[in-house]
Amino acid sequence: MAFVTASAFSSDAPKLTADKLYQQNCAICHGARMEGAVGPSLVDKEWLHGAPTRDNLVKIIAKGVPEKNMPAWSPALTNAQIALLADYVAAGPKPASAKAMATPATAATAAAASKAATAATSATAADADGIDLSGFKLPQGFRISVYADGVDAARSLAVSPSGIVYVGSRKAGKVYALVPRAGQKAEVITIASGLENPIGVALLNGALYVGEIGRVIRFDNIDQHYAQQPKYAVVKVNLPNDKWHGEKIIKAGPDGKLYIPVGAPCNICDTDDTKHAKIYRMNADGSGLEEYARGVRNTVGFAFHPTTKALWFTDNGRDELGDNTPSCELNIAPKAGLHFGFPYCHGGVLPDPKFGAGRQCEEFVEPVAKLGPHVAPLGLTFYTGKQFPEAYRNNVYVANHGSWNRTTKSGYEVRLITLYNSKVVSDTAFISGFLRDEEVVGRPVDIATLADGSMLVSDDFGGRIFRITYEGK
Secondary structure (H helix, E strand, O other): OOOOOHHHOOOOOOOOOHHHHHHHHOHHHHOOOOOOOOOOOOOOOOOOOOOOOHHHHHHHHHHOEHHHOEOOOOOOOOHHHHHHHHHHHHHOOOOOOHHHHOOHHHHHHHOOOOOOOOOOOOOOOOOOOOOOHHHOEOOOOEEEEEEEEOOOOEEEEEEOOOOOEEEEEOOOOOEEEEEEEOOEEEEEEEEEOOOOOOOEEEEEOOEEEEEOOOOEEEEOOHHHHHHHOOOOEEEOOOOOOOOOOOOOOOEEOOOOOEEEEEOOOOOOOOOOOOOOOEEEEEOOOOOOOEEEEEOOOOOOOEEEOOOOOOEEEEEOOOOOOOOOOOEEEEEEEOOOOEEOOOOOEEOOOEEOOOOOOOOOHHHOOOOOEEEEEOOOEEEEEEOOOOOOOHHHOOOEEEEEOOOOOOOOOOOOEEEEEEEEOOEEEEEEEEEEOOEEOOEEOOOEEEEEEOOOOOEEEEEOOOOEEEEEEEOOO
């Protein structure tokens, strides 16, 4: 968790309910239902900083806990808003909001039929799990639907040749298999639980590899055993297990190796002489671990170009330099041994105020695209299917998870980056509507393609997998 200042959050809506105040300002650290995330749980019987009384809660919220990176929320929030939050937390977790996080028990009352509102989208009416799909905007001819729900904290996606979709999770600690069902949403089967933030999933040689914070595990012959609570083997590889930027995606490369990053254990620090802020690759059995790229602060998305086979990856920019700097990045690593700038230079143009002295941004590989400040780009893919029109093929799609420490929220959309000879031609919105009037209804994480050419997008906020199809001429 990067240190934030409360003034970075929006508090310009005094009529917000306690639930919305909590979801917009507190859930990013303490979980949507107070279960804990990068910050501690708020439902434990014992607290780290005094008793969970209303008076103590008001004090903690107002003054913060600087040594634990919790900001002071006064005067960013009014006294009345802080009191609302204190009462809300003291009362304990509430059911998930019907609009953004409806559970099966509330879905029937939460769902509301609605027609598509603009010509830019052909989204259907509100789905049975409670999200109004007409609020999404896509290019003409595209349609969005819910492929699966009840996929708590859904993160990375991997599609097997048989059509089963494997999904990692974050705080849920689970790995899922989504089994397609004709005319229905996919069946959600939990393969494993009790894991440590298993966000990364990859398929190689018929096995499912899962990246936890401190280890990699492997489920052999996964398509044959996913429904049987399969056993796993631990891959013998030594990786750091820091919690800060310690979650690990994992991808299989065209060279038959597994690629895995180790993020910087900080907002900003010098990591060149450590194992951090680097991308590694290794053999399928964990042997031959080698550094592939360095100067990478926190990448949560890889893809390999369908023609050149070069590694493309997103990188999240540092915090505490204001709302509008630095930009997050899209990078290309066509070969091993390249340095992408962290912590000395950000976005290819901005020397770090602390670590940039004596260094030049020209020393490092410049991003192929600057994606915007604090948009939190995560998963990406090259669309190689045949369902979408030609103009949408062999281009890059990036899931911008969305800002958490910016005065006005940014990101919260899937971007289409069109290319010519691996050079960026345009960067436009492909799916918007995860953020509606500053209210978050979803946070896109990863992108994958099914055999029929439709696209899947995971949403860890609502625990859903969306499906994008093209139905135009």
